[in-house]
Amino acid sequence: MLTFQKVRSLLFYLSLFLFFAGLPFILLFALGYKFDPQAFKLVKTGLIYIKTQPEGATIYLNNKLVPVKTPSSIRDLLPGSYKIRLELARHYPWKGELSVEAGKVIRLDKIILFPLIPDMEQLNQEKFSLFRLDAESGLIYYLNQKNGVVYRSSLEGSNFEDIASLPENFPQVSGWKVAPDKSKLFIFSPRQIAVVFFEGADNYEYPDTPVFLDYPREKIIQVYWHSDSYHLVTITNKHIGVIESRPGAVAVGLVELGNENTETYYDDKRDTLYFSDSQRNVDGTMYKDLYRLKLNTDLYLLERLIGKKPNELLPSGGEAIKKEGPGE
Amino acid sequence: MNFCLPAGKRSKRKARVNKGKILKRAFEIIPGGLSWGIILSLIFLSVVYPVASAIIIITFDFYWIIRTVYLTTLLIMAHQRLYREKNKDWLNRCLDLPKEKNCVRLYQLVIFPVYNEGPEVLRPSLAALKATHYPKDKIIVAMSFEERNKQAHDNALILEKEFGQEFGAYLSTFHPDGLAGESRTKGANSTWAAKAAKEYIDGRKIAYENVLVSCFDADTCVEPEYFGCLNYHFLTSDKPHQASYQPMPVYNNNIWQAPSFARLVEISGSFCQLIESMRLEKFVTFSSHSMSFKTLVEVDYWPVDMISDDSVIYWKAFLHYNGDYRVVPLYITVSMDVAYSTNIWRTMVVQYKQKRRWAWGVENFPFVAAGFLKNRNIPLIRKLRRSFHLLESHVTWAVWAVILVLIGPLPILFGGAFFSSMSIAYNLPKITGLLFNFTLLTSITWIFLSWTILPERPRGFGWLKNILLVLEWAFLPLLILVLGSTPALDAQTRLMLARYMEFNPTLKGNKVL
Numbered sequence: 001m002l003t004f005q006k007v008r009s010l011l012f013y014l015s016l017f018l019f020f021a022g023l024p025f026i027l028l029f030a031l032g033y034k035f036d037p038q039a040f041k042l043v044k045t046g047l048i049y050i051k052t053q054p055e056g057a058t059i060y061l062n063n064k065l066v067p068v069k070t071p072s073s074i075r076d077l078l079p080g081s082y083k084i085r086l087e088l089a090r091h092y093p094w095k096g097e098l099s100v101e102a103g104k105v106i107r108l109d110k111i112i113l114f115p116l117i118p119d120m121e122q123l124n125q126e127k128f129s130l131f132r133l134d135a136e137s138g139l140i141y142y143l144n145q146k147n148g149v150v151y152r153s154s155l156e157g158s159n160f161e162d163i164a165s166l167p168e169n170f171p172q173v174s175g176w177k178v179a180p181d182k183s184k185l186f187i188f189s190p191r192q193i194a195v196v197f198f199e200g201a202d203n204y205e206y207p208d209t210p211v212f213l214d215y216p217r218e219k220i221i222q223v224y225w226h227s228d229s230y231h232l233v234t235i236t237n238k239h240i241g242v243i244e245s246r247p248g249a250v251a252v253g254l255v256e257l258g259n260e261n262t263e264t265y266y267d268d269k270r271d272t273l274y275f276s277d278s279q280r281n282v283d284g285t286m287y288k289d290l291y292r293l294k295l296n297t298d299l300y301l302l303e304r305l306i307g308k309k310p311n312e313l314l315p316s317g318g319e320a321i322k323k324e325g326p327g328e
Numbered sequence: 329m330n331f332c333l334p335a336g337k338r339s340k341r342k343a344r345v346n347k348g349k350i351l352k353r354a355f356e357i358i359p360g361g362l363s364w365g366i367i368l369s370l371i372f373l374s375v376v377y378p379v380a381s382a383i384i385i386i387t388f389d390f391y392w393i394i395r396t397v398y399l400t401t402l403l404i405m406a407h408q409r410l411y412r413e414k415n416k417d418w419l420n421r422c423l424d425l426p427k428e429k430n431c432v433r434l435y436q437l438v439i440f441p442v443y444n445e446g447p448e449v450l451r452p453s454l455a456a457l458k459a460t461h462y463p464k465d466k467i468i469v470a471m472s473f474e475e476r477n478k479q480a481h482d483n484a485l486i487l488e489k490e491f492g493q494e495f496g497a498y499l500s501t502f503h504p505d506g507l508a509g510e511s512r513t514k515g516a517n518s519t520w521a522a523k524a525a526k527e528y529i530d531g532r533k534i535a536y537e538n539v540l541v542s543c544f545d546a547d548t549c550v551e552p553e554y555f556g557c558l559n560y561h562f563l564t565s566d567k568p569h570q571a572s573y574q575p576m577p578v579y580n581n582n583i584w585q586a587p588s589f590a591r592l593v594e595i596s597g598s599f600c601q602l603i604e605s606m607r608l609e610k611f612v613t614f615s616s617h618s619m620s621f622k623t624l625v626e627v628d629y630w631p632v633d634m635i636s637d638d639s640v641i642y643w644k645a646f647l648h649y650n651g652d653y654r655v656v657p658l659y660i661t662v663s664m665d666v667a668y669s670t671n672i673w674r675t676m677v678v679q680y681k682q683k684r685r686w687a688w689g690v691e692n693f694p695f696v697a698a699g700f701l702k703n704r705n706i707p708l709i710r711k712l713r714r715s716f717h718l719l720e721s722h723v724t725w726a727v728w729a730v731i732l733v734l735i736g737p738l739p740i741l742f743g744g745a746f747f748s749s750m751s752i753a754y755n756l757p758k759i760t761g762l763l764f765n766f767t768l769l770t771s772i773t774w775i776f777l778s779w780t781i782l783p784e785r786p787r788g789f790g791w792l793k794n795i796l797l798v799l800e801w802a803f804l805p806l807l808i809l810v811l812g813s814t815p816a817l818d819a820q821t822r823l824m825l826a827r828y829m830e831f832n833p834t835l836k837g838n839k840v841l
Contacts, residue, residue, distance in 0.1 A: 004405060008606055015398040023390055030386050030759060032751030047751055073754070105754040 032103045034076045044102035049073040051109040052086055052094070060085040071109075088113050123157030132178060141178055141185070150185065150196065163198045167210045170194055175222065179245075180268065181229035186245070190219045193232065195245040211247050224266040224273070226295060233273060233295060235264050240275060240293065255293060271296030351701065353826070355694035359719060360824030363726035363817060370731065374738035378747045382739045382756045388731050389763045399603050400770040406602040406659075407777050410576055413659035418556030419461050422563065429563045435496070435534055436555050437468045437525050437541040437621055441503075441517040444477050445546040447486050449665070452581065453549055454491045456663075462555035465496040468528065468539075472521030476505040499524060507632075512830065515630035515637025518543050522621075522629050529621070537569070539621035543630070543638070547665040548616045549581060557660045558618050565656055569620040572613045572642055572655045577601055580663040580783045584793065588800035590668035590675050592807055593683075595778045605657035610717045612692075613642040613655055616662050635829060636689040643696050646714075650705035661781075676810060683815035688829050690722045690820050726820050729812025733805075736760050775801050 028034075028042065036043045050059060051071035059066040059074070062083050066074055070086065077100045086094040091113040098106055124131075128142035128151065135155070142151040148166035153159055164185070171189040178185045184197045195211040218236035226233055226242070234241050237260035239253035259278035266273050273293040278286050373381035422431040438457060442450065450471070457469065471487060473480035484500040492498045503520040510516040522541065529539060540558060544550070551557075554575065562568045579586075579594035586594070604611055613619075615638055624630075627644045630637040646653040667682050668675045696718060700711040740753060747753050775798055785793065822829055 004409065004606065005608060007405065008402060011398055011401055015394050019391060019394045022394075023387060026386060026390050026759065027383060030382070030752050030755040032755075045751075047754065049754060103751050104749050105751050106749075107754075 043078065045076045045078055046100035046102055046104045046106070047073050047075045047077060048082070048084070048098065048100065048106045049109065050084070050086065050111070052088070052111045052113050054088065054091075054113065057086040057088040057091075057094075057113055060087070070111075073105075084108070086111065086113065090116050092116060121157070123153060123160075124151070125153075125157070125160040126151055126162075130173070130176065132176070134178065134182075137182060139182070143173070143176060143187075145173055150198070152198075163200075164196050166196060167194050167212070174220070177223070177225055179225050179229040180227055183229070184245070186223060186225070186232060188220050188223045191215050193220065193223060193234070193243075195232075211245055211249075213243055213245070213249060213251070215251070219260070221260065221262070222264050224264075225268065227268055227271050233266060235262060235275070240264075240273065242295070255291075270294075348698070352694050352698055355697040356691075356823050356826065358697075359690050359693055359722050359726075360817075360820035362719070362723050363820050364824075366723070366727050367730055367735070367817075370735045371738060374735065375742045378739035378743035379750065379752060381735075382743075382747075382752045385731065385736055385739065386752075386756065386759050389736075389759055392728065392732065393763055393766045396767060396770050400773050402603045402606040403599055403777065404773065406606045407780070410602065410659045410661070411780065413557075414551065414661060416553065416557075418553040418560050418660070420556075422556050422560045425560070425563055431559050431563060432463055432466060433538055434559055434562070435466050435468060435529075435539045436462060436558075437470065437522075437529070437539050439470045439472060439518055439521045439525070439541065439543045440546055440548075441514045441521065441543070442471060442473045442477075442480070442483075442546050443514070443517075444474070444479070446479065447483055447490075449547050450483070450487055451490070453544065453547060454487065454494075456549035456551075458491065458494050459552055460550060460555055461552045462559075464494060467495040467555075468497040468499070468525060469495045470499045470501060470521040470525045472501045472503055472517050472524075474505070474517060475502045497528060499528060509632060511633040511635075513631075513633065513635055513637060515634060515640070516632040518637065519629040519632050522624060526621075526625065536622035536625055537620070540573075540618055541621045541624050542616070542618040544616040544662070545664055547581060549663045550575075551660050551662070554658075554660055554662065557658050561656050561658060562620070567652070569623050570645070570649050570653045571619070572645065572653075573618040573658050574605065574611065574613055574655050575616065575618075575658045575660050575662045576605065577615050578661045578663050578781055579666045580661070580781075581665045583666055583782065584786050584789050586666035586668045587672065587675055588796065589672055589803055589807070590666050590679055591797075592800055592803055593679050593811060594666045595781075596774075596807070598781065599774060599777070605659075608654065608657075609713075610721070611655040611657065612639045614638055615664070617641075617655075618658075619645070634691060634695070635685060636691055639689050639692055640695060643692055643699065647696075647699040647703055647706075650703065651707070651710050651714075663783075679811060680815055683811050684819050685829070687722070687725065687816035687819035688823075690816070690823055693718050693722065694823075722816065722820065726813050726816040729808050729814075730817070732760075732763070733809055733812070771801055771804060 032045050032047065033042045034045050035041075049071075050073070055070055057070040059068065059070065059072070061074060063085070068074075079100055079102045081097060081099050084094075084096050084098060092115075094111050094113060096108070098108075100106060123140065124142055126142070126144065126149070127146070128144045129146065130143040132141045132143075133139075133155070134141070138155050140153050140155060140157075142153070143166070144151070145166070148168060148170075149162055150164040150166065152161055152163045166187065170187065171192070173187045174189050176185055176187040182198075184195055186193055186195045188194070191214065193213040193215070195209070195213070197209045213232070215234075215236060218238050220234060220236050222235040224233040225231075230245055232243050232245055234243060234251065235257075238257055240255040240257065241251045241253040243249050243251040257277050258280075262275050262277050264273060264275040271294070273295060274290065275293065276288045276290050278288055280286055370381055370384060373384070419431075425431055440450065440453065454469070457467065458464070460467075469491070471484060473484055480502060484502070488498065488500055499521075501521050501524040503517045505512070507516070525541075529536070540562060542558070557575075558573050561573055565571055576598065578598045579591075583591055583594070601614060604614075617638060619641070623645055624641075627641070627648045631640045631644070634640050642653070642655060667678050669678050693715075697715055700706065700715065736756075739747060739756060743753060779797065782797070819829065
């Protein structure tokens with residue numbers, strides 16, 4: 001046991017020595033100090049941490065090769081200015097000039113080295129004039145106005161297929177959007193909306209597609225799909241309204257607009273429309289207010305409104321709700 | 329008898345009692361106060377001065393690396409010693425001693441304090457005792473049941489029938505509940521049994537010097553050579569009556585049946601005890617242990633109102649012999665049950681409570697500190713060293729996992745942009761990472777050693793179980809988080825706030841609880 005105790009004592013004092021001898025070095029290292037043998041004193045240094053995307057880039061510090069690749073840190077740098085160059089085969093190099101401070105770390109951890117030959121490929125297999133990307137569903141929709149065909153493909157361009165035909169003689173398309181249920185789209189011009197159903201979609205109710213919705217007295221500025229994929233929210237130069245996507249549907253004006261230069265944003269997650277409208281102050285000057293119009297909570301209200309009589313058909317002179325702005 | 333004292337003396341005595349109470353409370357507050365002080369100071373520093381906090385954390389991390397390597401080396405040494413000595417033919421070695429030593433003159437008094445353990449737990453313990461290579465006529469067994477347990481008398485009868493004739497004497501005692509000055513502790517029960525055994529020993533006119541007493545937990549199974557080993561060390565020790573004899577506790581009884589989590593905790597516990605056995609100047613009795621009956625009587629038995637009776641008995645003897653008392657490690661194992669339950673959550677609770685009870689050993693500090701103040705014969709430097717060891721071990725237990733796991737990342741979290749731009753902020757996680765790599769290295773050593781102390785794999789357990797025994801070490805971080813410091817911090821906080829713990833025995837058994 002004595003021998004064991006002697007060995008143990010030796011170990012204990014060795015550990016004690018290691019702790020007290022090693023601790024100053026560890027703390028000085030942690031605080032960024034290094035020993036300068038020429039000046040024979042401790043100097044406080046800084047460090048640069050470099051991380052690139054992709055990794056493995058060669059580092060040049062003041063045009064001298066650093067024997068490590070990214071991600072890594074360059075330690076023991078005396079305070080001052082340093083030129084950094086990062087090189088990776090078949091990628092654009094990155095260059096920069098940095099000022100290193102004592103006891104500080106510079107983190108270059110958001111560097112992207114872009115490839116010389118971009119990773120690019122053509123996705124469409126047919127000509128088109130407009131496209132929409134639905135990242136959630138992983139689909140791309142293409143619209144060829146000239147031959148009136150709608151195509152669809154995956155995000156990689158695969159499964160490229162012809163899914164619908166646009167109505168003949170439809171005037172210039174001002175805008176278009178695929179319905180949330182992915183079974184149809186609308187296109188619109190200033191005076192008309194056409195709802196086109198995709199091939200293979202269940203469309204037993206309205207076999208004579210497309211469905212045309214005419215706005216002879218108002219100019220259509222913007223159209224959105226309601227999340228039910230049935231109602232359309234329309235913004236014209238006079239009103240904000242809703243209309244069903246069925247033949248002979250009657251548009252309902254929800255809000256009367258004071259100005260046709262309205263800006264709109266439709267939050268399709270919450271079925272809420274944000275729009276601005278101009279108002280005239282008592283002194284005759286114009287100002288803008290931003291409004292929020294909820295269309296989600298009470299679809300029943302929407303249906304009740306739509307269920308009202310044809311005298312509310314906006315193009316023929318229906319009466320819309322009038323806003324009251326804070327400035328009035 | 330205060331009324332007999334003159335008024336002046338009465339008030340002086342009252343003042344002394346009050347002073348003693350205040351001192352005791354102060355000593356009770358010190359460990360918890362220190363632990364919380366360290367933790368809260370580091371949190372405060374992390375928020376207001378993260379650089380200072382980072383420096384302290386790095387210092388602690390480095391200390392912990394050195395300490396872990398040092399302790400693992402001690403573990404290897406202790407393990408080697410255990411491996412070499414556990415299979416020795418101790419009784420024959422004992423008999424080879426000079427005749428005047430007369431090895432087998434010694435009686436072995438074995439006390440089993442029983443709480444509510446039934447025959448299914450006690451039977452294997454007594455069977456192991458029966459299987460020892462020591463003359464059975466020299467073994468006195470004292471089974472000490474708690475009177476308040478309604479099954480006690482029935483259990484006593486069952487065991488008496490089975491083992492009553494197997495030993496030199498077999499005593500069944502029943503410790504009454506609520507004796508004046510007693511708490512419901514194991515120590516009170518053991519003391520009751522020891523006093524009952526004393527009557528038997530006195531009746532047989534056996535000299536106390538010739539009796540060694542072993543106080544075993546109810547589930548303790550001894551090795552066949554245990555008493556040979558004990559006798560050998562007793563007879564070859566210098567001042568043998570001024571020493572306790574500590575076997576190495578392992579939890580092998582049901583280790584193959586126990587869930588990974590519990591097994592891991594108990595193996596770590598056994599290893600800690602092995603490490604402690606190498607640090608003789610700090611070594612204190614723990615759980616099942618043996619000592620001279622003469623000494624036990626002289627120090628007035630185990631404490632009857634303290635939970636950690638197994639360690640307090642050492643300190644009582646230490647104070648009684650003015651510091652000339654030590655613990656001799658016996659490199660022979662005593663096997664106990666792993667405490668576990670029906671699911672991992674319950675097992676965690678069982679383990680947590682057991683560890684908190686062990687951590688309640690912090691009550692030794694006020695006991696020892698008060699004892700040191702009264703004792704003028706122990707050298708001051710010795711008092712300071714032992715007090716420091718005791719305090720340091722408990723405070724370290726309560727803070728180490730908190731510092732490593734919870735406080736380590738705080739300077740980065742609270743340091744803000746300015747601290748993040750400093751070299752030390754960059755280096756702090758690197759150094760902490762290094763610490764975990766070192767911990768991993770030592771864990772591999774621990775995994776290997778844990779294999780070597782396992783009992784033979786019982787039938788019905790496939791070789792896959794061996795693989796599981798390695799993989800279960802992946803639970804180590806969870807173990808550190810749940811059982812690393814919190815039970816100790818809990819116990820110290822209770823002591824600090826005078827919310828004294830009651831004895832809460834770990835329910836043992838070979839079956840799940």
